[in-house]
Amino acid sequence: MSWKAASMREDIDEELAVKHYATAQRPGDRRYQCDATAVYTMPDSTRAHVLLDGVGDTLAVRAWTRTAARRLARAAAGHGSAEAGLRAEYARYAADPVRLDDDHDVPEAAAVVAVHMPGGLFSVAWSGDARAYLLLDGNLRLLTEDHNARRACNGDRNLITACLGGTRDDAESEQIWGHPAIEYLRGPARPGWLLLASDGAYEPLEDTGHDLAGYLTGDSQDAAERLVDDAARHARAVRNPYADNATALVARIT
Template identity: 55%
Template sequence: MAHASAQLIGDRSHQCDATATYTHDGTRAYVLCDGIDSNDEVQAWTRTAARRIARAAARSGDAEAGLRAEYDRYAAEPERKSPFADLPSACAVVAVAAPGKPLTVAWCGDVRAYTLTPGGELQRLTADHNMRRVFSRSRNVVTSYLGATESDDERKGTYGHPAIESATGATDVCRLLLASDGAYEPLEDSARDLTHYLDGSATRAANTFVTAAMEHASSHADNATVLVADLPAAPQSAHPEPVE
């Protein structure tokens, strides 16, 4: 299964987005993490977190199980319990493609997963964890992220959604797109059709997408990162479960 990622730093001091893939017994996990803040520590932490999520998700064969395992592991770090803790964190999305099974996706934060059908229909599988979703306020304030300590019930009680959400892809998926907010927001804000940037090979599509994001960004461009992967069709008995 061909895949590629591309990144541009924008106006940030550090590239704190990261992607990772991991394959276990034919099951492949694809991960994109968007680090919160911009410094050396966040950059290194986010890269490690992406690799750990990819490994956990591929080995479990399920996106939610893999992401939840790492979310819980970071949440259990004693130093994160302090109200004065200032430790690295990141938004995260993971997709898992297992032989003979539909694509599974899980996320925390405002990174996104899309799937593209052979007919060119783009379906968004994720719903942003940010204040725009909850109170129609700033989209720049996330309401869940890797490195948080709140449980599903605690997040749901405060923001109306759990700490981690999941979805299942359609049966006729041919291409997967994972994108950070710095990649999708400039194009969405400019009313661009995202499918226009997904033609050609995975490498070409990934580079075209982030380049276009920078061309349409505001005067303060964020890190822009995407991961594009070509996938085999899932069994026809599967049913899509997109997030509204």
């Protein structure tokens, strides 16, 4: 496979979509579930899968991420491109005058989106540390690179350096953190498993040596449920005890 580098869920096409994807969430020890997922399917079967990991723990963040996830899924599916959809929504939020105030307190979220088009075209785009994985022929590949201070300067992995709702363009982000505000991959797809995960889902499992590929078997809903259940349990065991919001979206790419 060659690549070019460059919750709430919305069941838009429920009867068809539910056969191919599933989501699961656990609130952990936060007051509110501020992660969100959405799936949007176009009439030509182009489908976008989205996961947002909201920054903060408030009702306002929860409401915003749910709406933003649906908007991003529609935009990405409509453009037929994960990158184009994410750039369109990023630019729309960045243009809000409220966000230009350094003291603004408006919602933001780490974002990852994957788009599968008829004919086998596949793309992924992200801003933040929500991740996308692809399991092909038994090999799990991490498609995204985290936008956080650990990557940028070997700092705190929980300090994200780009996100949906941010205002820096690619050049500004590159200058400050060494990566653009939005990154993407695109290329031909092969049948496999797609996993989108918030840091509350992947971090506890990776920290305790669990292979995420082991969850991508059988029924999609069971796979997603097992993954977030284990993430919450292991997070409490290693974080004295604290479990973040954990969200996983599991999809079969056919």
